[in-house]
Amino acid sequence: MTLLLLFLLYAIALTVALAVAGYRSPETPVAPAGAARGRPARVLVVGASGGTGRQLVAQALERGLEVTALVRKPSRLTISHPRLTVIVGDVLDPPSVAEAVAGQDAVLSALGHKRFYPPSRILSDGTRNVLRAMEAHRVPRFVCETSLGIGDSAGRLGLYYTFFTIPLVLPFYYWDKTRQERAIASSSVEWTIVRPGLLTNGPKRGRYRHGRVGSFLWTVRVSRADVADFMLNQLDSDTYLRAAPGVCG
Numbered sequence: 001m002t003l004l005l006l007f008l009l010y011a012i013a014l015t016v017a018l019a020v021a022g023y024r025s026p027e028t029p030v031a032p033a034g035a036a037r038g039r040p041a042r043v044l045v046v047g048a049s050g051g052t053g054r055q056l057v058a059q060a061l062e063r064g065l066e067v068t069a070l071v072r073k074p075s076r077l078t079i080s081h082p083r084l085t086v087i088v089g090d091v092l093d094p095p096s097v098a099e100a101v102a103g104q105d106a107v108l109s110a111l112g113h114k115r116f117y118p119p120s121r122i123l124s125d126g127t128r129n130v131l132r133a134m135e136a137h138r139v140p141r142f143v144c145e146t147s148l149g150i151g152d153s154a155g156r157l158g159l160y161y162t163f164f165t166i167p168l169v170l171p172f173y174y175w176d177k178t179r180q181e182r183a184i185a186s187s188s189v190e191w192t193i194v195r196p197g198l199l200t201n202g203p204k205r206g207r208y209r210h211g212r213v214g215s216f217l218w219t220v221r222v223s224r225a226d227v228a229d230f231m232l233n234q235l236d237s238d239t240y241l242r243a244a245p246g247v248c249g
C-alpha cells in the first residue's frame with residue numbers, strides 16, 4: 001500500500017515536472033509573423049526511415065516537393081523516387097546533418113528511438129544539431145514531432161500513460177523530449193512543435209482534431225499518416241507558428 005502511494009506520488013511529481021519543463025504556450029499568444037509564406041519546394045525529412053518519417057517522405061513526394069531523407073540505413077526507407085535524395089547520416093553527427101540541411105526550404109523531423117534506458121539526449125542533442133545547421137544555412141521553417149504529455153499538454157495522454165507508461169517505461173525519454181522542445185522554442189527558426197497522441201499505422205483519413213486536444217482520462221490516438229498530413233500542412237501555414245498543437249483522431 002505504501003509502495004503504491006509512493007509510486008502515485010512519483011507519477012504526479014513527474015507529470016508536474018514534464019508540464020513545467022516542456023514548452024508552454026505564453027499567456028498572451030505570440031502573433032504570427034504575418035510574412036507571406038510560399039510553399040517550400042525542398043524539404044528535408046529527419047527520421048525518414050521511421051513510421052511517421054516514411055509517411056512524411058511519401059506524402060511530400062505526392063505533394064510534388066523535392067525531398068531529401070536523412071537516414072542511418074537507406075535499406076530501411078523502402079521508397080525510391082526521382083525527386084527523392086537520400087543522405088546517409090546521423091543527427092548526432094553535425095557534418096552529416098549540415099550536408100542534409102544545406103539548400104533546403106524547410107525541415108520536418110520525426111526523430112525517435114527505443115533506447116528508453118539509460119537516460120539519453122539523442123532527441124535534444126540531435127535536434128540541436130539540426131537547429132544549428134538550419135541557423136547556419138538560413139533554412140527558415142522547422143516542423144518537429146514530439147508528443148502529447150509534455151509542457152501544457154502534460155497529462156493529456158490519459159490516465160494509463162500518466163500513471164503507468166510514462167513513469168515506468170518512458171521517464172527519461174519524455175524528459176529528453178522536454179529538452180528537445182525547449183531547444184526548439186529558444187531557436188531563431190520559424191518552428192511548429194506537433195504533439196500527437198498514441199500513434200497507429202492506420203490509413204490517412206485527413207480528418208483529425210488539432211490544437212488543445214487530448215484527454216486526461218483516455219488515451220487518444222492518431223495515425224502516423226494523419227500526423228504526416230498535419231505536419232506537411234504546417235509548411236505553408238502560419239496558424240501554429242511558434243506553437244505546439246496536439247493532434248489526435
Ligand SMILES: NC(=O)c1ccc[n+]([C@@H]2O[C@H](COP(=O)([O-])OP(=O)(O)OC[C@H]3O[C@@H](n4cnc5c(N)ncnc54)[C@H](OP(=O)(O)O)[C@@H]3O)[C@@H](O)[C@H]2O)c1
Nearest residue numbers: 047048049050051052072090091111112146147197198199
Ligand atoms: N509511438 C507512439 O505512440 C508515439 C506517440 C506520440 C509521439 N511519438 C513520437 O513521435 C516520433 C515518431 O515516432 P515513430 O514511431 O513514427 O518513429 P520511429 O518509427 O521510432 O522512427 C524514428 C526515426 O528516427 C530515426 N533515428 C533515431 N536515431 C537517429 C539518429 N541518431 N540519427 C538519425 N536518425 C535517427 C530512426 O532511424 P533508424 O531507422 O535508423 O532507427 C527512425 O527513422 C517519436 O519522437 C516518438 O517518440 C510516438
